[in-house]
Amino acid sequence: MPTSTLLDIDLYLKEKTDWIDKQIFRFMPASDSPAIGRLIESVNYSLRAGGKRIRPILMLATAECFGDSTEHLLPAMAAVEMIHTYSLIHDDLPSMDNDDLRRGQPTNHKKYGEATAILAGDALMTYAYEVVVRYTDRTRVNPRIVLQVVQELGQATGVFGMVGGQMMDLYYEKHTMPNAAELVREIHQRKTGALIRAAVRIGAVLMQCTQIQLDQLTIYANHLGLAFQIVDDILDVECTPEELGKSTGSDEARAKLTYPAVYGLEPAKSLARDQGKLALAALDQFNGHVDTLRVLTEHIVARRK
Amino acid sequence: MPTSTLLDIDLYLKEKTDWIDKQIFRFMPASDSPAIGRLIESVNYSLRAGGKRIRPILMLATAECFGDSTEHLLPAMAAVEMIHTYSLIHDDLPSMDNDDLRRGQPTNHKKYGEATAILAGDALMTYAYEVVVRYTDRTRVNPRIVLQVVQELGQATGVFGMVGGQMMDLYYEKHTMPNAAELVREIHQRKTGALIRAAVRIGAVLMQCTQIQLDQLTIYANHLGLAFQIVDDILDVECTPEELGKSTGSDEARAKLTYPAVYGLEPAKSLARDQGKLALAALDQFNGHVDTLRVLTEHIVARRK
Numbered sequence: 001m002p003t004s005t006l007l008d009i010d011l012y013l014k015e016k017t018d019w020i021d022k023q024i025f026r027f028m029p030a031s032d033s034p035a036i037g038r039l040i041e042s043v044n045y046s047l048r049a050g051g052k053r054i055r056p057i058l059m060l061a062t063a064e065c066f067g068d069s070t071e072h073l074l075p076a077m078a079a080v081e082m083i084h085t086y087s088l089i090h091d092d093l094p095s096m097d098n099d100d101l102r103r104g105q106p107t108n109h110k111k112y113g114e115a116t117a118i119l120a121g122d123a124l125m126t127y128a129y130e131v132v133v134r135y136t137d138r139t140r141v142n143p144r145i146v147l148q149v150v151q152e153l154g155q156a157t158g159v160f161g162m163v164g165g166q167m168m169d170l171y172y173e174k175h176t177m178p179n180a181a182e183l184v185r186e187i188h189q190r191k192t193g194a195l196i197r198a199a200v201r202i203g204a205v206l207m208q209c210t211q212i213q214l215d216q217l218t219i220y221a222n223h224l225g226l227a228f229q230i231v232d233d234i235l236d237v238e239c240t241p242e243e244l245g246k247s248t249g250s251d252e253a254r255a256k257l258t259y260p261a262v263y264g265l266e267p268a269k270s271l272a273r274d275q276g277k278l279a280l281a282a283l284d285q286f287n288g289h290v291d292t293l294r295v296l297t298e299h300i301v302a303r304r305k
Numbered sequence: 306m307p308t309s310t311l312l313d314i315d316l317y318l319k320e321k322t323d324w325i326d327k328q329i330f331r332f333m334p335a336s337d338s339p340a341i342g343r344l345i346e347s348v349n350y351s352l353r354a355g356g357k358r359i360r361p362i363l364m365l366a367t368a369e370c371f372g373d374s375t376e377h378l379l380p381a382m383a384a385v386e387m388i389h390t391y392s393l394i395h396d397d398l399p400s401m402d403n404d405d406l407r408r409g410q411p412t413n414h415k416k417y418g419e420a421t422a423i424l425a426g427d428a429l430m431t432y433a434y435e436v437v438v439r440y441t442d443r444t445r446v447n448p449r450i451v452l453q454v455v456q457e458l459g460q461a462t463g464v465f466g467m468v469g470g471q472m473m474d475l476y477y478e479k480h481t482m483p484n485a486a487e488l489v490r491e492i493h494q495r496k497t498g499a500l501i502r503a504a505v506r507i508g509a510v511l512m513q514c515t516q517i518q519l520d521q522l523t524i525y526a527n528h529l530g531l532a533f534q535i536v537d538d539i540l541d542v543e544c545t546p547e548e549l550g551k552s553t554g555s556d557e558a559r560a561k562l563t564y565p566a567v568y569g570l571e572p573a574k575s576l577a578r579d580q581g582k583l584a585l586a587a588l589d590q591f592n593g594h595v596d597t598l599r600v601l602t603e604h605i606v607a608r609r610k
Contacts (some may be wrong), residue, residue, distance in 0.1 A: 029464060033491075035476035037467045043464075089425060095419035114400035115475050118423065122395060122430070123468045129434055130459030131453050143448035147438050150455060159334060160349070163428045164341045170420050171340035186338075190537030 044114040047125035049103040055199040062203030065288035075135035079128035086124035104245035165191025174255040184257040193225030210267035227275035233258040276301035337598040347417040347425040360504040367508030370593040380440035384433035391429035409550035461503035479560040489562040498530030506573025525587035532580035538563035581606035
C-alpha cells in the first residue's frame with residue numbers, strides 16, 4: 001500500500017496534537033471565584049498534561065475519509081478528550097487504581113486533593129456534553145446529528161461502556177477466573193474500546209455517513225480499540241515509568257486482568273498484531289480515503305509509548 | 306387564593322412520588338455480568354432510597370401550568386432525579402462530606418465501597434443524558450428542544466452550577482469570611498438552586514413556553530431554590546437524624562457556610578419565608594394555571610423534613 005508511506009505520521013501527529021491542544025482550551029471557562037477558579041485550574045491541569053490525543057485524532061482522521069471540511073468536528077473532538085481525561089482522573093483515585101503519576105506529572109488528586117479531583121472529573125464529564133450541544137449547535141450541524149453524538153458518548157461511557165469496564169477491571173482484580181480470556185477482552189472493549197469506537201463513529205456521523213459506512217468503520221474501530229489496549233498492557237510490562245510518563249508494572253502489582261497476564265507477553269504481542277491486521281482489513285472494505293486512518297492504525301499497533 | 310386549598314398537597318405528593326418511583330426504574334438497565342450487575346445494584350440502591358422527588362415533581366407541576374399532556378416529560382424527570390442522586394452519592398464520599406447515613410440508610414460508599422460509589426455516580430450522570438436523548442427522541446419532541454434540555458442540565462450541574470457549588474461548599478468550610486452572606490447565597494444558588502431552576506425551566510421548555518414565560522418562571526425558581534436550601538439548613542439544625550433520615554448537625558460540625566450559621570436561626574427562618582413570598586409573587590406575574598406550583602411552594606417553605 002504505497003499511499004501509506006506518503007504520510008509522515010510523526011509530523012501529522014505533532015501538527016494535530018498541537019492544534020487540538022490549542023483548540024481544546026478555547027472551550028474551557030474561566031472564573032474570578034477562588035473556589036471555582038481552583039476547580040477549573042485542576043481540570044486544566046489534567047487536560048494540559050497532554051496525552052496522545054489519540055481519540056480526537058482518530059475522530060478527525062475518520063472524518064477526513066469523507067472530505068476536508070472538518071472544522072465542525074472541534075466540539076466533539078474536545079468533548080471526547082474531556083471525557084477521556086475525566087476517566088483518567090477518577091481511575092487514578094486512591095480507592096480505584098491509586099496512581100501517583102500520570103503523563104509524567106503528579107495525578108490530579110495528588111496535586112489538588114481527592115475531593116477536588118472527584119469534582120474535576122464530574123465537571124469535565126458535564127462540560128463535555130455542554131460543549132457538544134452548545135458549540136455543535138453553532139456550527140449548524142443538524143440537531144438530530146448532535147443528539148446522535150450525545151447518545152454515542154453516553155452509550156460509550158456508561159454502565160455498559162467505560163464505567164462498566166472500570167467496574168469489571170476493579171471487580172476481577174486479584175481473581176483468577178476460569179474464563180479469564182473472555183473477561184479480559186470484555187473489560188478492554190468496555191473500558192477503552194467503547195470510547196475509541198465512539199470517536200470513530202462520531203467522526204463518521206458528523207460527516208453524514210451512510211449506515212453501511214458506519215457499520216464498516218465500527219468493525220474497524222472494534223479491532224483498533226482492542227489492539228490499542230493490548231499494546232497498553234504490553235507497555236505497562238516492558239517500559240519504565242520515565243519512558244511512559246506514568247507508573248508501570250502496576251497492572252501486575254494489582255493482579256489486573258491483562259493480555260500479558262492471561263496469555264503471556266509474546267502471545268499478547270501476537271494478538272495485538274492480529275487485531276491491528278483485522279482493523280486494516282476492515283479499512284480495505286471501506287470505500288473512502290482511508291490512507292490516514294491506515295497509517296494511524298499501523299502507528300498505534302507499533303507504538304512504544 | 307382559595308384555589309390553593311382545593312389541592313390536597315399530601316395526596317398530590319404521594320401520588321406523584323409513587324408514580325415517579327415506578328417510572329424511573331423502567332429506565333434502568335439490567336445486566337447478567339456480576340461486576341456490572343453490582344454497579345447497577347448500587348445505582349438502584351441510591352435511586353430506590355427514595356427522596357422527596359422534589360425536582361421531577363416541580364418539573365411536572367411547571368409543565369401542568371401549560372396543559373395536561375405531560376407524558377413526554379418522563380425521561381427528563383428521570384434524568385433530573387438521576388443527576389440529583391449522583392450528586393448525593395459523590396457528596397457523601399469520605400473525601401467530601403463523609404456522611405454515613407442518607408434517607409435513613411447507609412450511604413452508597415458505606416454499603417458498596419468507595420470505588421463503586423464513585424462509579425455509581427459517574428454512571429448515573431452519564432445515564433441521565435442517555436435517557437433524555439434516547440427516550441425524549443422517541444416521544445417525538447423536537448430535537449432542538451431535546452438539545453435545550455441537555456444544555457439546561459449541563460449548565461445547571463457543571464462548574465458554574467452544582468459541581469462548582471459543591472467545590473465552594475468544601476472550600477469555605479471552617480473559614481470565617483468577611484463576605485459570608487454573599488458567599489452562602491452563591492453556594493446555595495449553585496449547589497441546590499441551579500438544578501431546581503433547571504427542573505422548572507425544562508418543564509416549561511418541554512411544553513414549548515415563550516421566552517417571557519421562561520424568564521418569569523426562572524425568577525420564581527431562583528427564589529424557590531434558595532428558600533428550599535435555607536429550609537434544608539434550618540432542618541439540619543433543628544431535626545434529629547431519625548426525623549430527617551440523614552445525619553444532622555453535620556453542617557455545624559464541619560463549620561459549613563449555612564444561613565443559620567451566618568444569620569442565626571430565627572433570621573434564617575425569616576429569610577426562608579421571604580424567599581418563599583418572592584417565589585409566590587413571581588407566580589402571580591405568570592399568566593397560567595399556577596395553582597399546583599403555588600401549593601407546592603408553600604409546602605416546600607413550611608416543610609419539616
